[in-house]
Amino acid sequence: MTGNRRFFRKMALPAALLILLAGCGESGDYVAKVDGEKILQTELDDALREQYGTEVLDTLITNKIVELEAKKVGVSVSEDSIQEEYENLAESYGGKELLQTTLEENGLTEQSVKDNIRMYQLTKNVIAASIDISDEEVAQYFENNKDSYGQKEEIVASHILLEDEETAKDVLAKVKAGDDFAELAKTYSIDTSTNENGGEIGYISRGQMDEKFEEATFDLEKGSISDIVQTSEGYHIIKVTEKVPAEEAVFEDVKDEVYETVLEERINEEYTSWLAEKQEQYKIEKM
Known part of the structure; x- marks a missing residue:
């Protein structure tokens, strides 16, 4: 899962998640008090929009492009795969309780993280549909990195x-x-x-x-x-x-794992150019 998390970190935008969550409360809610004086939810919303508005909008546009492309190529993400990745994330934090504490400290929720995981996986699946990896490429990668698989x-x-x-x-x-x-x-x-x-x-x-x-x-x-x-x-x-004892890896035993590694690397390499190409293909209007 290492490659997955590396790519996930590139796409994960905590600021974007925070601002998307910030608008969930009613306009009359307050988020803090100083000597009894309230700091309103709307003040926090406005500050977040001012600081991160462009970043959040670009993220939403990118997500929309990914969703439209997913419909075109017929790919989706299963709830099981989202749950599996969430559980792997929880394990890396030392368990679900520790992850939940971290989320709460950052104003995030389990659902917001799962939504982010879904978008990461959907992006990966969309780009993967356009990547052709030959058996020779997989075999060569294995030969160049044999020690890491043994x-x-x-x-x-x-x-x-x-x-x-x-x-x-x-x-x-x-x-x-x-x-x-x-x-x-x-x-x-x-x-x-x-x-x-x-x-x-x-x-x-x-x-x-x-x-x-x-x-x-x-x-x-x-x-x-x-x-x-x-x-x-x-x-x-x-x-x-x-x-x-040390044991040398056998290609046939790890072929699928090697393929996934090559695929992850290719996705990381091609993501920026893929997105730029799609942005040119779609009519994007910012209000």
């Missing part, structure tokens, strides 16, 4: 981070004596992001961690525990619980 060597690790070497030696002695690693992490580790989970860091691939930490971790066998490893953060005791 399975990298990964390790699942946990650690106990200590502030000083003396404490690290004491804790390592407890580990070697058979004390539970996870419980020791909860008791002694100063890494507040992992200690409550028994020191679990999760999946690690090369290039993500401190060089000394990484070297020690990837040298360990599954189920084994390191000696004390010193980094700029402190003194680590590392346990490896899983090792995933």
